[in-house]
Amino acid sequence: MASQGSINAADSTIVAGPTAQWSAKDNFLTATDEHGNSVDFSQVQTSGTVDAKTPGVYPITYTYTDSQGTPFTKTINVTVVASKEGVVTKDETLIAGPKTQWQSKDDFVSAADADGNAVDLSQVAVSANVDTNTPGKYVVTYTYTDKSGNAIPATAEVTVLKSKAAVVPQDSTLIAGPNTMWSSKDNIADLLDEYGNSIDTSQAMASGSVNPQKPGTYSVTYSYTDGQGNQVSNVATITVVASQGSLTTQTVNLVAGPQTQWYKQQNLKSATDEHGHPVNIDQITVTGTVNPHQAGTYPLTYSYTDGQGNTFTQPTEVIVSASKAKIQTMDETIVAGPQSRWSSYDNMVKATDEDGNPLSANQVMVTGRAHPSKVGTYTITYSYTDGQGNPITQPATVKVVQTQASISTTDSTLIAGPNTKWNPASNFAGAKDKDGNPVSYSSQISTNGGVDTEKPNTYLVTYSYQDEAGNTVSSTAKITVVASQG
Structure with missing residues (x-):
């Protein structure tokens, strides 16, 4: 009768790892003796070994020999594979701050066990010391240990930056x-x-x-x-x-006249805006009026408002004075005569311009002429127009009069003889100058002719006088020299 002996074993796969273990019994299924009864594993011999830490295919042979000496064998393969365990992480950058938070799950991407099946973070060991308030680089280690004891760590770098706020x-x-x-x-x-x-x-x-x-x-x-x-x-x-705005005015003095003009710029000394830059007169408001043709004092108010609304106000005035232009003349009486002289400026005493400054003769126009050798009354007009257009006219009267010069003599009779004397002054009765004033007998009186006091005869002596105007007057005296009756 045939033996009912048998042996059966199965192939297997294990994951390599530090804690991976294998026993021959792991792959043994059954064995029977020649009668078909189960045989304990202890009656089975094995050949071959398995290195559970090193991936590879390891053949193992199981042998059972029944009591009749019949051997039964079964060879199987134990495949040691590398673990599919792994952890995937990601680096992260944070901004430090009181509200900044970090959790281990933030940088955990995934994990797998030895067989490649997903593993929850709760099964992963995390080593971290991230300070979210302090800038720096922090390394976080994620470790998962599979059933074979494989522990492959993965790291994530957490960079904490200082805020750029x-x-x-x-x-x-x-x-x-x-x-x-x-x-x-x-x-x-x-x-x-x-x-x-x-x-x-x-x-x-x-x-x-x-x-x-x-x-x-x-x-x-x-x-x-x-x-x-x-x-x-x-x-x-x-x-x-403070604004650098400013406004400074000055008093203006004008001389009234037809040509006198006034401009508001004249009373403005200086003005600046808020930046200290000069201000144009058009930006300044002037209150008040000025009549430059009429003497008087005219009050004015100058106002300027800068770009920031600051208002500057200054009072001032325009003093319009009457012109000081003047011509002073004098009337004159001239005695007509060959030596009398007259010049057009003889009758102008003084002339001044609008400011009272003296004028030279050639600045004054003279109308009219006097003839000093011709008796008559002459009107001379002196004219000047000042710088403001004020015309000034002043007349002078020149009277040319007949001279009052005269001379008179007396006749006389003398008795001829050695002791008889004659003096020309004896027959001079008197003389007057051009103005009718007496003139005494002097060198101003000339005589023409003489008297022989020892020779009886009638002698004619002419007495002459020339006044300052060159007029000559004369008179003839008759001196009779008679013979003595002794």
């Missing part, structure tokens, strides 16, 4: 004035979030105030809290300065 202020200078305006948005140039990106500056809070009408130095603090809770701030300085 910033407030960029800008200082400014304002000129104080009623029209000067200020807004907090004026002094923030830029606002950056934690990533360094420019954002709407209205997200910043401003503390501090500025009085744009009052000179001074003002500080305004701008604050901003970024998305990670980091607060940044910066200070802008706003300097409010």
